[in-house]
Amino acid sequence: MSKKPELSFWQIWNMCFGFLGIQFGFALQNANVSRIFQTLGADVTDIPALWIAAPLTGLLVQPIVGYWSDRTWNRLGRRRPYFLAGAVLATLALLAMPNSPALWMAAGLLWVLDASINISMEPFRAFVGDQLPPRQRPLGYAMQSFFIGLGAIVASALPWLLAHAGVDNVGAAGVIPDTVKYAFYIGGAVLLCSVLWTVLFTREYPPETLLGFEQSDEHAAAVTEAVIDRHAAWRNAAIWCLAGIVGALLISHYNLERDLYILAGSLIAYGLAQAWLGRSRGDGMLTQVLRDLHHMPDAMRRLAWVQFFSWFALFAMWIYTTAAVTEVHFGSTDPHSTAYNDGANWVGVLFAAYNGFAALAALVIPLMVRRWGLRISHLLNLWIGGVALLSFLFIRDPQWLLLSMVGVGFAWASILSLPYALLSDNLPAAKMGVYMGIFNFFIVIPQLLAASVLGMALKTFFHSQPIWALAMGGVSLMVAGVFTLRVQEPQAASISR
Numbered sequence: 001m002s003k004k005p006e007l008s009f010w011q012i013w014n015m016c017f018g019f020l021g022i023q024f025g026f027a028l029q030n031a032n033v034s035r036i037f038q039t040l041g042a043d044v045t046d047i048p049a050l051w052i053a054a055p056l057t058g059l060l061v062q063p064i065v066g067y068w069s070d071r072t073w074n075r076l077g078r079r080r081p082y083f084l085a086g087a088v089l090a091t092l093a094l095l096a097m098p099n100s101p102a103l104w105m106a107a108g109l110l111w112v113l114d115a116s117i118n119i120s121m122e123p124f125r126a127f128v129g130d131q132l133p134p135r136q137r138p139l140g141y142a143m144q145s146f147f148i149g150l151g152a153i154v155a156s157a158l159p160w161l162l163a164h165a166g167v168d169n170v171g172a173a174g175v176i177p178d179t180v181k182y183a184f185y186i187g188g189a190v191l192l193c194s195v196l197w198t199v200l201f202t203r204e205y206p207p208e209t210l211l212g213f214e215q216s217d218e219h220a221a222a223v224t225e226a227v228i229d230r231h232a233a234w235r236n237a238a239i240w241c242l243a244g245i246v247g248a249l250l251i252s253h254y255n256l257e258r259d260l261y262i263l264a265g266s267l268i269a270y271g272l273a274q275a276w277l278g279r280s281r282g283d284g285m286l287t288q289v290l291r292d293l294h295h296m297p298d299a300m301r302r303l304a305w306v307q308f309f310s311w312f313a314l315f316a317m318w319i320y321t322t323a324a325v326t327e328v329h330f331g332s333t334d335p336h337s338t339a340y341n342d343g344a345n346w347v348g349v350l351f352a353a354y355n356g357f358a359a360l361a362a363l364v365i366p367l368m369v370r371r372w373g374l375r376i377s378h379l380l381n382l383w384i385g386g387v388a389l390l391s392f393l394f395i396r397d398p399q400w401l402l403l404s405m406v407g408v409g410f411a412w413a414s415i416l417s418l419p420y421a422l423l424s425d426n427l428p429a430a431k432m433g434v435y436m437g438i439f440n441f442f443i444v445i446p447q448l449l450a451a452s453v454l455g456m457a458l459k460t461f462f463h464s465q466p467i468w469a470l471a472m473g474g475v476s477l478m479v480a481g482v483f484t485l486r487v488q489e490p491q492a493a494s495i496s497r
Contacts, residue, residue, distance in 0.1 A: 004133040004205075004213040014201040015131055016143040018083055020151040021194030022120050023355075025090050027152035028187045029113060030318045031351040032159065032180050033106075035344045038335040039176055040103040044323045044466060045459055048451040049259045050107050051319050055447030057115040059440070062122040063289045066437025069123045077204035079123035079130065086119030087195035094188035098181040101174075118440075120195060125420060125436045130210060131202075138369055141417035142362045148416055149359025149409070151190070156351035158183035163345055170341050177341065233278035240271030257459070263452035266445075292431065293438050300435065302487045303419050304442040309480035310382065310415050312446035313473035316454060317389060317408070320469035322347045328467050329398040346398055353402050357409025358416075365413060369421075375489050378418040382481035385411020389474030392467060411477060422487060 007015075037050050069082050076084065093113035100106035128140040154161075159179035163169040171177040205213070244267030251260045273290060280287045322344050327333050330343030361381070368377040388407025395401055423439060454469055462468035 006133055006136055007131065011202075012132070012136070012140055012143050015127060015198060016124075016140065016147055017201075018087075018120070018195040018198035019124055019144045019147040021087065021191035022090075022117060022124065023148040023151040024155040024187050024194070025094055025113070025191045026117055026121075027155035027351060027355060028094065028158070028184055029110070029117075031156045031322075031348045032183070032344075033110060034319055034322045035335070035347075036098070036100070036106050036176055036180065037103065038323070039171065040100065040106055040174060042103055044333070045455045045464060047319050047323070048455045049262065050103075051110070051315075052262055052448070052451045055315070055444040055451065057111055057118055059444040059448070061115050061118040062440040062444075063434060063437035064285065065119050065122045066126065066434040067285050067289060069126065070431060070434055073207055076199065078207065079127045079204065080199045080202070082123040083120050083195050084199050086116050086121070087192050089116035089119065091188040091192045092116075094184045094191065098176045098184045100176070122437055122440065127204075128420070129436070130205065138366060138374070138417070138421040141420045142366050142413075145362035145365070145413045145416045146359050149355040149357070149362060149413060151194075152355030153352045153359065155183070155187055155190075156348045156355060158186060158348070160345040160349050160352075169345065170336070170338060173336055179345070230278045233274050237271045237274035237278060240267050240274060242271075244268030244271060257456040259452050259455050262448060266448050266452075289434060289438065292434060293441070296435070296438060297423075299488065300423055300439060302483075303423055303439075305483040306378070306382075306480050306487065307419060307439070307442035308446045309476045309483065310411075310446075311443045312450050313386070313389065313476040313480070314412075314415070315447040315450040316469045316473035316476070319450075320454070320466040321350070323466035324392065324470055325350070325398065325401070327465070328392075329396065329401070343398075350401055350405050354405040354408040354412060357406050358413035359409075361410045361413035362417065364410075365417060369418070373489050374418050374422050375484055375487050378414050378422075379481045379484040381410045381414035381418075382477045382484065385414075386474045386477035386481065389470050389477065392470045392474075 033051070034047050037047055038044070042050055065082055069079050072078050072081060074081060090113060093109055093116055097106060097109040097113060100109060124144065128137060128144065132140045159169070159177070162179040162182055167182060168178045244264045247264035247267060248261060250256070251258075251264060273286070276286060277290045323333075325347050326340045326343035330339045330346070332339035332343065334340050335344075365377060365381070368380070371377075372380070384407040386407075388404040388411070391404045391407075392401070395404065419439075420436075423435075454472070457472070458464050458466065458469060
């Protein structure tokens with residue numbers, strides 16, 4: 001049995017190029033959806049609940065797509081059919097969202113857009129694990145981070161660039177500005193074309209070839225099917241459902257923020273999933289995903305805490321930066337004012353900047369890994385990002401916020417690459433897709449928590465000032481860095497030398 005051959009630079013380039021378009025759409029979503037919601041009449045404290053579509057779709061879609069892509073093989077290959085299907089759907093959503101006539105329609109289209117992006121994004125993560133030998137995986141994930149940063153630079157800044165080109169940046173009451181509309185149209189075209197590039201100019205190993213490579217690798221993780229403890233599953237189901245029901249009753253009795261129902265509902269949903277596991281006698285998709293969740297590799301279990309605090313911070317930044325910067329740095333909370341729209345455009349520039357710095361950081365991170373290893377490199381980048389978000393409390397000149405984006409860029413590039421490099425060598429090739437989907441749970445869960453508690457926390461403790469959501473994000477990144485110390489450096493970490 002032979003070992004998986006190394007790929008050339010341009011082969012890795014082609015297999016990662018589709019991420020340019022995926023992130024183009026993702027960056028347009030992150031930089032503009034809060035602006036769209038406020039333009040259509042949403043209150044700033046309602047924004048987290050409206051964003052709930054993004055994490056929920058990831059929670060549902062990624063493990064399903066991972067499960068099926070592990071079992072797919074047709075003329076397009078294993079992962080590429082999902083790249084293409086997600087790209088087509090995401091393009092249609094990008095064309096429709098800026099034409100939403102009402103808030104409910106924009107929120108619904110966010111579900112479609114995020115689900116479609118997730119259909120393409122999850123298999124791209126598994127694609128690197130499939131195609132590259134352990135030595136090249138950090139390079140593969142760093143290349144993905146490079147394209148993520150490169151695509152998001154232009155996407156995030158597009159409304160600002162279009163405004164400077166003379167496109168109308170202020171719409172009538174309840175109408176999304178033309179700068180945002182045209183940015184979304186361009187994004188749809190870029191997303192579809194870049195994913196098509198990867199689909200057309202890459203090849204995939206058949207499943208039997210991948211299995212042969214894995215059996216020849218002495219460090220490869222073995223495929224094990226653990227026995228389901230049905231008694232424990234029923235016990236867990238009762239505990240989680242009871243916790244959710246009690247939580248919902250307390251929220252209702254004390255008239256707490258309705259966003260907290262998201263948290264209570266999530267507990268009940270997990271309890272019901274446990275009940276399904278307890279009664280299931282088959283070996284279907286849901287049963288296998290839940291079983292793999294309970295018996296995940298130890299490396300994934302430890303990385304889960306790192307991901308939890310990292311993505312809580314990112315979600316806080318994405319949903320509150322527009323409200324924070326327009327209020328604090330541009331002095332306006334009126335989404336129909338010139339000052340607010342200038343500030344919202346500047347947030348696009350800031351998001352473009354951190355993605356640009358992330359593209360540069362993706363070139364530096366492999367050097368950091370060679371010197372300090374995967375674990376310490378990730379810790380340092382998370383702490384740099386934490387300091388950057390905390391700096392929003394002290395900087396008042398919006399131009400100087402570009403300096404903060406340097407730190408955010410390093411954290412973002414690291415979050416998009418190093419946890420996957422730490423994880424992928426501990427996963428069996430036959431389950432690479434489903435485990436990458438399960439790993440996404442620890443991206444989604446903190447976003448659900450943020451959607452549940454951030455609005456209440458700001459109203460209760462910070463007089464509804466959104467700048468403090470960014471500060472909470474900074475602290476969360478620092479905590480994520482501390483949890484990185486619990487992660488064991490894999491044997492494959494030496495691959496980067």
